Amino acid sequence: MGTVRPARDKGGRPDTATALRLSHAILDAAERIFLAQGFTGASIEAIATAAGTSKQTIYARFGSKEKLFLAVSERLLKPKFPVQPSGDASLAARLGTAARQILAAMLDPKMVRMYTIITAEAHRFPELAHAADDNQSFPARLLVLHIIEQALESGEICCDDPASAMLMFQDMVLAAPLRSTALGIRKWTPQDLERWADSAVAIFLNGVRSSPL
Incomplete structure (x- = not known):
């Protein structure tokens, strides 16, 4: 899967639409991997790879593996x-x-x-x-x-x-x-x-x- 490359504005941040797409990509990947491998078996590294992003980005957006799991459940x-x-x-x-x-x-x-x-x-x-x-x-x-x-x-x-x-x-x-x-x-x-x-x-x-x- 190709890496999501956020479009940048003048401040260096991804634009809103790109940031939203990346969040959806992370949640999609996390859902698939959690459902298939459980909580212990799922790794943030594997989720990041499947979403085309980095572990650092996932932690920055969701804070922890537990919070990512809950975000999947909420969605x-x-x-x-x-x-x-x-x-x-x-x-x-x-x-x-x-x-x-x-x-x-x-x-x-x-x-x-x-x-x-x-x-x-x-x-x-x-x-x-x-x-x-x-x-x-x-x-x-x-x-x-x-x-x-x-x-x-x-x-x-x-x-x-x-x-x-x-x-x-x-x-x-x-x-x-x-x-x-x-x-x-x-x-x-x-x-x-x-x-x-x-x-x-x-x-x-x-x-x-x-x-x-």
Whole structure:
């Protein structure tokens, strides 16, 4: 693969379009190599060679191998959450939309692979595991937290800790499907996932509603 040769402006820096293309090239190469070789097996040198750039450039742009891995994960996840649940919809409908997007995002084969990489490497790279589990690393968490906080303000639900409620909802929706998919012990059909999402929302709401259904 030919080296990307940034166009230079008068200050010696690559122009914006060239810099953006180089970032995309680095992320493309990192995605391929991380997915194929895992976190330990992937080297920054190999990623730099595949992207047509240098290790120094990658470190300057992303800071570390862990941050590059997270940038790949973020780029894979971000397009998976195109729909913001309508504020006019019912609480069940808003949570249902979020649940379906969570399942579609995380059961994508690439994200399942990223999850297994993080799980396998957590004991060797605890900083990577902690960073990957941060709310900012998973768009769904902030989305669900916003829905829960809105429902609290309107009096639709009652809970002492919205952040903990958000994590409980995430795990009710995602934990079993992701685990069984990663282990290869179950193949979930779209119909299975629809039913699972609906059940998770119903059980969650029965636990946090302000008054009985």
